[in-house]
Amino acid sequence: xxxxxxARYSIGIDLGTTHCALSYVDCHASDGEKTHQGVLPVAQLxxxxxxxxxxxxxxxxxLPHPDELASGDLYLPWTGQREFAVGEFARSRGAxxxxxxxxxxxxxxxxxxxxRRAAILPNDAPPEVARVSPLESSVRYLTHLREAWDHAHPxxxxxxxxxxxxxPASFDPAARELTAEAAEAAGYGRMTLLEEPQAALYSWIQKxxxxxxxxxxxxxxxxxxxxxxxxxxxxxxxxxxxxxxxxLHRVAVGEHILLGGDNMDLALAHVVARKLAALGTQAxxxxxxxxxxxxxxxxxxxxxxxxADTVPLxxxxxxxxxxxxxxRTELTRAELxxxxxxxxxxxxxxxxxxxxxxxxxxxxxxxxxxxxxGITRHLAAFLGRQVGALAELEGLRHMxxxxxxxxxxxxxxxxxGVFKSPLLVERILGTLNGWLAAEGATPARLxxxxxxxxxxxxxxxxxxxxxxxxxxxxxxxxxxxxxxAIESAMPAVPGLEPxxxxxxxxxxxMEEGTEAELPAQEFGLVVxxxxxxxxxxxxxRRQDQVGTLLDFWGPEELQELExxxxxxxxxxxxxxxxxxxxxxARVTExxxxxxxxxxxxxxxxxxxEFDVRGNANA
Numbered sequence: 001x002x003x004x005x006x007a008r009y010s011i012g013i014d015l016g017t018t019h020c021a022l023s024y025v026d027c028h029a030s031d032g033e034k035t036h037q038g039v040l041p042v043a044q045l046x047x048x049x050x051x052x053x054x055x056x057x058x059x060x061x062x063l064p065h066p067d068e069l070a071s072g073d074l075y076l077p078w079t080g081q082r083e084f085a086v087g088e089f090a091r092s093r094g095a096x097x098x099x100x101x102x103x104x105x106x107x108x109x110x111x112x113x114x115x116r117r118a119a120i121l122p123n124d125a126p127p128e129v130a131r132v133s134p135l136e137s138s139v140r141y142l143t144h145l146r147e148a149w150d151h152a153h154p155x156x157x158x159x160x161x162x163x164x165x166x167x168p169a170s171f172d173p174a175a176r177e178l179t180a181e182a183a184e185a186a187g188y189g190r191m192t193l194l195e196e197p198q199a200a201l202y203s204w205i206q207k208x209x210x211x212x213x214x215x216x217x218x219x220x221x222x223x224x225x226x227x228x229x230x231x232x233x234x235x236x237x238x239x240x241x242x243x244x245x246x247x248l249h250r251v252a253v254g255e256h257i258l259l260g261g262d263n264m265d266l267a268l269a270h271v272v273a274r275k276l277a278a279l280g281t282q283a284x285x286x287x288x289x290x291x292x293x294x295x296x297x298x299x300x301x302x303x304x305x306x307x308a309d310t311v312p313l314x315x316x317x318x319x320x321x322x323x324x325x326x327x328r329t330e331l332t333r334a335e336l337x338x339x340x341x342x343x344x345x346x347x348x349x350x351x352x353x354x355x356x357x358x359x360x361x362x363x364x365x366x367x368x369x370x371x372x373x374g375i376t377r378h379l380a381a382f383l384g385r386q387v388g389a390l391a392e393l394e395g396l397r398h399m400x401x402x403x404x405x406x407x408x409x410x411x412x413x414x415x416x417g418v419f420k421s422p423l424l425v426e427r428i429l430g431t432l433n434g435w436l437a438a439e440g441a442t443p444a445r446l447x448x449x450x451x452x453x454x455x456x457x458x459x460x461x462x463x464x465x466x467x468x469x470x471x472x473x474x475x476x477x478x479x480x481x482x483x484x485a486i487e488s489a490m491p492a493v494p495g496l497e498p499x500x501x502x503x504x505x506x507x508x509x510m511e512e513g514t515e516a517e518l519p520a521q522e523f524g525l526v527v528x529x530x531x532x533x534x535x536x537x538x539x540x541r542r543q544d545q546v547g548t549l550l551d552f553w554g555p556e557e558l559q560e561l562e563x564x565x566x567x568x569x570x571x572x573x574x575x576x577x578x579x580x581x582x583x584x585a586r587v588t589e590x591x592x593x594x595x596x597x598x599x600x601x602x603x604x605x606x607x608x609e610f611d612v613r614g615n616a617n618a
Contacts, residue, residue, distance in 0.1 A: 008026065010027055012194075013164070014166050015141060015166065016229060019056040020058075021039065021056050021057065022148070023039045024461050025465040033209065035206055039055055042144070050089075064084070095290060096316050098122070098286070101293070106229075108137075109175055111134075111368060114134075135185075139186050162190065163464070164464045165179065165183050192464070194460050194463050195233075198250065199460045201224055203450070215447065222410075225428060230260045235250065236250070253480075257378055264344060265292050272313065297311075349380075353380065354370070386540070389542065409432065411447050417453055429444065482537055483538070485503075487500055504550075514586065525578065525597050526577070535560070541557055580600045581600070582598050
C-alpha cells in the first residue's frame with residue numbers, strides 16, 4: 001500500500017445506488033478553505049460503440065447475450081473489448097431487456113439475508129443469463145472509475161492519490177467491510193470510508209468558500225436528510241464554539257432504512273400498470289420490471305426539467321397482439337407528484353412512527369425494503385429517539401429544549417436527486433416546522449446551495465483534503481457506542497442459553513487516534529478453536545464509558561451487529577483452553593476499533609479488529 005500523504009489529488013468517490021461520481025481536490029493548488037476542485041467527466045459507453053464523457057456514471061451493469069452485440073460495441077479506450085457494460089449504455093439497454101440488467105447492487109451489498117459474494121444478480125433472471133455477485137458488481141463500478149481517471153490523468157496515477165469512498169451512515173459493519181473489500185479488489189490502495197451525510201455537509205462547506213460561518217451560528221442543530229437511490233440517511237450535526245472558533249460536531253446518525261428512489265420507481269410503475277390495466281393491457285412481471293426502469297428515467301426527467309409535464313414510456317412486449325411489439329404509455333407530473341408526495345412524504349405529526357405490518361410466512365427472496373414508505377414517519381421516529389442527545393453531550397447540554405418530545409433542529413440540509421423537486425423540500429420542511437411550532441420552537445431554515453447530484457463525491461474529495469489538517473473538519477468520533485458480548489459462566493440448563501452481558505469497549509464519540517484501558521477485570525478468552533465474537537452498537541446510550549458492563553438493555557438501546565468468527569492461535573496451549581486476559585481498546589486514525597487481549601504474565605497479545613467504518617476481522 002503506497003503512502004499518499006504527499007499525493008497531489010484527494011479523490012472522492014460516490015458509490016451510489018443509482019449513480020456514481022468522482023470529484024477531486026488539487027491539494028497542490030489549494031490553500032486553507034480556498035480549494036481547487038473539479039469533477040471528472042467519466043468516459044463511458046452511451047450506445048453500441050459510442051463513448052461520451054458524463055459527470056455521472058449510472059450504477060448499472062448489463063450482461064449481454066454473446067450474440068446480442070457486434071464486435072467492438074463494448075469497446076473502451078483503455079481496455080478494448082469487454083463482455084459487459086456499465087454506465088449509461090447499461091441503463092438504457094437494460095430498460096429494454098431488464099432480465100440482463102444488474103441494478104441496486106449497493107442495496108444488495110448491505111442485505112444480510114443473502115450471500116453477497118455469490119452470483120445472485122440479476123436476482124430474477126432466467127437460468128440462461130449469467131449472474132454476478134453484489135460484491136463483483138461494485139468492483140466493476142469502482143474499477144471503471146479508476147480506469148477512467150487513469151485514462152484522463154496519465155501523469156497522476158490513481159494508485160498514488162488519496163482516495164475516499166462514501167457509504168450510507170446506516171451501513172452496518174459487514175456492508176462497510178464489503179465496500180472496503182470491493183475497493184481493494186478494484187485497485188484502490190490507501191482508502192478511507194466516509195458517511196454520505198457528512199460528505200454532503202462537507203460539500204456545502206467547501207462550496208461556500210468560507211462563507212458558511214455566516215449561514216450558521218453557535219447553537220444551530222443541522223438536520224441532514226439524504227434520500228438516495230436505495231437508502232434514507234438521517235444525521236444531526238451541531239454548531240458549537242471552541243476557543244473563539246465555530247466547530248461542527250456530529251450528534252447522531254439514524255438507523256438503517258432501506259428506502260429511497262428504488263421504492264419510488266416501483267411505486268410509479270404500479271401506478272402506470274394500473275392505468276394500462278384500465279385500458280385492457282395487463283403487464284406481466286417481466287414488463288413490470290421494464291416499466292420500473294422506464295419510470296426511473298421518467299422520474300429523473302420530470303424532477304430535473306420543470307418544463308416537462310409528461311414523459312412517454314415505451315415498454316417492449318413479448319406478445320404479438322400489440323402494434324409495434326411494445327406498450328406505449330406515459331407518466332405525468334401529476335401522477336409523479338401524487339405518488340411520491342403522498343406515498344413517501346405524508347403529512348404526519350411528530351408522534352407518528354413507522355408502521356410494521358404482519359408479514360406473510362413465505363416471501364420472494366429480494367431486498368428487505370422498509371415496511372413503511374413514509375419518510376416523514378421515519379424522520380419523526382429518529383428525532384424522537386434522539387430527544388435527549390444534546391443533554392448527554394459535553395458542550396451541547398445548554399442547547400437542549402426543555403419539555404421537548406423530539407430533538408429540535410434549527411436548519412435542514414437536503415441531499416439526493418429526489419430533492420430536485422421543490423415540492424418535496426417544501427413538504428419535509430413544512431412538516432418539520434409544523435412539529436416545531438406545536439412545541440413553541442423557532443422554525444428550521446433551509447440551508448441552500450447544495451449540489452444534489454454531486455455533493456457526496458465533492459464532499460468526499462474535500463474530506464480527504466481536510467484530513468491533512470486543512471479546511472474545516474466535522475468532529476464527533478464514533479457515531480455509536482460499541483460493545484462486545486461476554487458470556488456468563490453457569491452450569492448447563494436444558495433449554496437455557498447462558499446469559500450475555502454487554503461490555504462497552506468504545507463510548508459514543510470516541511475520537512480517532514485515542515485509546516482506553518479497560519478495567520482490571522479479567523475475562524476468559526477461548527483459543528485454538530473457532531469462536532464467535534458478538535458485537536452491539538447503540539446510538540442512544542451516550543453516558544456509558546469504557547468498561548461499563550450491562551446486564552439488561554431494551555431493544556431500542558442496543559442493536560446486535562454482524563458477528564466476527566475467528567480462531568485465535570493457541571501458542572502451545574490446548575485447543576479450547578480458556579485463557580485469563582485483560583482487554584485494551586483503541587480507535588485508530590482510520591476508524592478501526594482494535595481490541596487487544598493480553599494474557600496474564602506473558603508478553604503475548606491477541607488482536608480482534610472491529611472497524612466502525614470499514615473492515616472487520618480477527
